[in-house]
Amino acid sequence: MDVAAMAARFTELLGADGVITDPVRLRTYDCDGLTYHRATPGIVVLPDDAEQVAAIVRECVAAGVPYVARGSGTGLSGGALPRTDGVLIxxxxMRRILEIDIDNERAVVEPGVINLDVSRAVRPHGYYYAPDPSSQQICSIGGNVAENSGGAHCLKYGFTAHHVLACEIVTPEGEIVTLHDWPGYDLLGTFIGAEGxxxxxxxxxxRLTRLPETVQTLLAAFESMEAGGAAVSAIIGAGVVPAAIEMMDALSIEAAEAAVQCGYPPGAGAVLIVELDGPAAEVEEQFAEVERLCREAGSFEIRIAADDTARALIWTGRKSAFAAVGRISPAYIVQDGVIPRTALAQVLARIDELSRGSGVRVANVFHAGDGNLHPLVLFDDGEPGAGERAEEVSGQILDLCIEHGGSITGEHGVGVDKSRYMPRMFTDTDLDTMQMVRCAFDPAGLCNPGKIFPTPRLCGEVPGVRKGVHPLVASGQAEQF
Amino acid sequence: MTTSSKALGEVCADVRPGDADDAVQGVAPEHVAAPATVEEASELMRVAAEHGLAVVARGAGTRMDWGAPPRRCDLLVDTRGLDRVIEHAAGDLVVKVEAGLPLHRLSETLEASGQRLALDLPLEGSTVGGTLATAAAGPLRLRYGTPRDLLIGVTVIRADGAVARAGGKVVKNVAGYDLGKLVTGSYGTLGLIVEAAFRLHPLPRGRAFVTARTAGATAAGEVVRGVLHSAIVPSAIEVDAPADGPVTVGVLVEGSPSGVTARADAAAALLGPGAEVGEAVPSWWGRGLAGEILIELRVKPTDLPRVLDIAAGAEARGSAGSGAWQIALPADAGARRVAEVLEAARDLGHAVVLTAPPELREGLDMWGPVPALGLMRRVKDQFDPEHRLSPGRFAGGIC
Incomplete structure (x- = not known):
């Protein structure tokens, strides 16, 4: 069925202002945070509540039309990339905070609620919402659920999956059900991070978390990444669980300096940001230890944030790093890979080799505590072939992560961007097994199709060796990478 | 020798006929096999598929009386031979083990490096696989969550014998579906868990238990509320309410020795003049209740007084800060009393009968209303289309 023909029915359901068909307005939804994948949605709908979402989904299922959900569109793997032949929901x-129950440390929110707004709403009561993706000023809780978002502080506090107690969902067949982790199967945990x-x-x-009594932040400058990495190992080895440990290399420091004048120590080959939070006495004690360990690892300058303003200044450089790289390079790829933290020095050396060998510059920013690397692969999009070379280096970095027993994504998700790398990390059997879940939830394969899996299994198909063109590919419902 | 026993014997060295001691809630298995490797386990599952055998997994067997009896049990897979620590990457705070490893042995390995898997051991001898399959958790859930929250990778043998992995051995990883969470708490109905990787935590350098008897349910509720909303950052807040005894509130504080002292004092002040502070684990702490009728509840933390009210005359113990409780009733409590407890508990949240004498089970709704049961059935149908894995053991009679 032609998507445009569904407009009348959607207008009946949602009212005229809940349906977008104007091509110019549709184009504003053609990508999420991963801007080099674009597709203008066939139609956009803006439901007000769960019943409307369910009605939309049922219409799509009846018509055999694919649909994609989108929160704030800040995702970095194309998880909310629309379908030209589909509906974008x-x-x-849906931005209401429905309930705040401080006594039971929980709040009930709609999916469009902005992450930071939850914390803002409960802060007067001494609480906050712990997952803090760097886009928290604009990203939505619904999107966080889809991506199982973390943030700089997930080293200590965990990811979205650890902070969600229940989700009401509209199933891919248009039914409204609530998922829990108990009793029965933990469909809640299965749903969170399934990328929609x-x-x-x-x-x-x-779940709401009590604000820590104290927060202490320091910035330590090192001559080399190796020295910075050694400090991280020493801190973790000492049994300290910091709220966050972030590391930047010389190139990303240079970029941040150019963009926001964060005033990091000149000549640093690496800077480390370490934040501790918790009960005041213990934070103070551990903070002194962290400071000592940094010095022992060769830090030549340590700055301690005396107040929130100073803390914000320390974080400014780190938080602006991605965007700042735009100052020193016309274009860049933000990579997201994970390695066992202890392999850091080895992997960094290999990335350096890759960079030198190919002439492609790589700036490194990462969540050092959990081994989550964000190499920024720089290129000039005006130069023929440069994008391809950058893409190749970027892919080789993922291979390095897999080689060291890590992951192809720590927090940005697979989406459309990395589905082709999934077979490097998982066997066909692993992927087929994951597809069983997909088939249980979405037998028709209409709910955000073409994401995560390189070759979707047709539900009902027996797992095993596939011959010929995949039926979903033949019917135009899926693409293979 | 039957065809199936011959075929099983060809792929696994340790296969024997099942006897009465192997019975799962009265259902004796025809065969018992103890694979020594993941490959053997996979071959066993493949042979079971070929011969249409119903399979039930057993670790240390500490919770075989939980859930419903299997409708059939042709093959009992004893996982205790799969007991290796595959990799303990101390620097990465990660461990990967085989599923038959007892948790206490894992703890010993980790302690040597000053680390721990932040899970309690409510029942002596429990294996990693059994703990995952039943999603069993204790007091530490308040701070560290339940097994699903610490599991970072899993290997499962599917009903058809295929070996499937999900997750990995790094803490931060969002590649693919989180099958680890799906199989955690699935009572062996989706596949055989053979390997698991966990995130670890440093062993705290100091700890203190602060306990106090309270004047009753309402007082206990006030005390728990006070601790929960304080800056003490407790690792656990527990309540123990014996059938006729006083209600005791216990708080676990962990951290650096000096910090712990200060926070324990703060907790003691909130618990009242009778509070005791000590390093020794209170005798009741984190122990699963031993009643013949055992009910598990999940409610809101503020429901504490009502839970104790429902349990009046019976034993109740729970992680009050998280709202996770057990109520134990004696075998002679009577079906009506059990039904009353369940009804009242289900008004507050979810309540499941973990175990009960066979004669009582018939008349009881063991699982109660299970939201999204339709989806669960479809997941089961995908993973085990012939319904051979722990048939009938699970929620809503998933078979």
């Missing part, structure tokens, strides 16, 4: 009108392929969340019960 945008949750931006198992349904659309319409109501989320989040």
């Amino acid at each position: 945008v949750t931006s009108r 392929t198992l349904g659309i969340t319409t109501k989320i019960t989040v």
Whole structure:
């Protein structure tokens, strides 16, 4: 069925202002945070509540039309990339905080609620919502659920999956159900991080965390990444669980300096940001230890944030790093890979080799505590072939992560961007097994199709060796990479 | 020798006929096999598939009386031979083990490096696989969560014998579906868990238990509320309410020795003048209740007084800060009393009968209303289309 023909029915369901068909307005939804994949959606709908989402999904299922959900569109793997032949369901009108229950340390929110707004709402009570992706000022809780978002502080506090107690969802067949981790199967944990392929969340019960008594932050400058890495190992080895440990290399420091004048120590080959939080006495004690370990690892300058303003200044450089790289390079790829933290020095040396060998510059920013690397692969998009070379280096970095027993994504998700790398990390059997979950939730394969999996299994098909063109490919419902 | 026993014997060295001691809630298995490797386990599952055998997994067997009896049990897979620590990457705070490893042995290995898997051991001898399959957790859940929250990678043998992995051995990883969470708490109905990787934590350098008897349910509720909303950052807040005894609140504080002292004092002040502070684990702490009728509850933390009210005359113990409770009733409590407890508990949240004498089970709704049961059935149908894995053991009679 032609998507445009669904407009009348959607207008009946949502009212005229809940349906977008104007080509110019549709184009504003053609990508998420991963801008080099673009597809203008066939139609955009803006539901107000779960019943409307369910009605939309049922219409799509009846018509055999694919649909994609989108929160704020800040995802970095194309998880919310629309389908030209499909419906984009945008949750931006579902922004109510429905309940705040401080006594039970929880809140119930709609999927379009902005991450930071949850913390803002409960801060007066001495609480906050712990997952803090760097896009937290604009990203939505529904999107966080889809991506199992973390943030700089997930080293200590965990990811979205650890902070969500229940999700009401619209299943891929248009039914409204609530998922828990108990009793029965933990479908909640299965749903979170499934990148919107198992349904659309319409109501989320989040766990609230008590604000720490104290927060202490330091910035330590090192001559080399090796020295910085050694400090990280020493801190973790001492049994300290910092709220965050972030590391930047010389190139990313240079970029941040150019962009926001963060005033990091000149001549640093690496800077480390370490944040501790918790009960005051213990934070103070451990903070002194961290400071000592940094000095022992060769830090030539340590700055301690005396107050929130100083802390914000320390974080400014780190938080602006991605965007700042735009100052020193016309274009760049933000990579997201994970390695066992202890392999850091080895992997950095290999990335350096790759960079020198190919002439492609790589700036390194990462969550050092959990081995989550964000290499920024720089290139000049005006130069023929440069994008391809950067893409190749970027892929080789992922191979390095896999080689060291890590992952192809720590927090940005697979989406459309990395589905082709999935077979490097998982066997066909692993992927087929994951697809069983997909088939249980979404037998028709209409819910955010073409994401995560390189070759979707047709539900009902027996797993095993595939011959000929995949039926979903033949029917135009999926692409293979 | 039957065809199936011959075929099983060809792929696994340790296969024997099942006897009465192997019975799972009265259902004796025809065969018992103890694979020594993941490959053997995979071959066993493949042979079981070929011969249409119903399979039940057993670790240390500490919770075989939980859930419903299997409708059939042709092959019992004893996982205790799969007991290796595959890799302990101390510097990465990660461990990968085989599923038959007892948790206490894992703890010993980790302690040597000053680390721990932040899970309690409510029942002596439990294996990693059994703990995952039943999602069993204790007091530390308040700070560290339950097994699903610490599991970072899993290897499962599917009903058809295929070996499937998900997750990995790094803490931060969002590649692919989190099958580890799916199989955690699935009672062996989706596949045989053979390997697991966990995130570890440093062993705290100091700890203190602060306990106090309270004047009753309401007082206990006030005390728990006070601790939960304080800056003490407790690792656990527990309540123990014996059938006729006083209600005791216990708080676990962990951290650096000096910090712990200060926070324990703060907790003691909140618990009242009778509070005791000590390093020794209170005798009741984190122990699963031993009643013949055992009910597990999940409610809101503020429901504490109502839970104790529902349990009046019976034993209740729970992680009050998280709202996870057990109520134990004696075998002679009577079906009506059990039904009353369940009804009242289900008004507050979810309540499941973990175990009960066979004669009582018939008349009881063991699982109660299970939201999204339809989806669960479809997941089961995908993973085990012939319904051969722990048939009938699980929620809503998933078979």
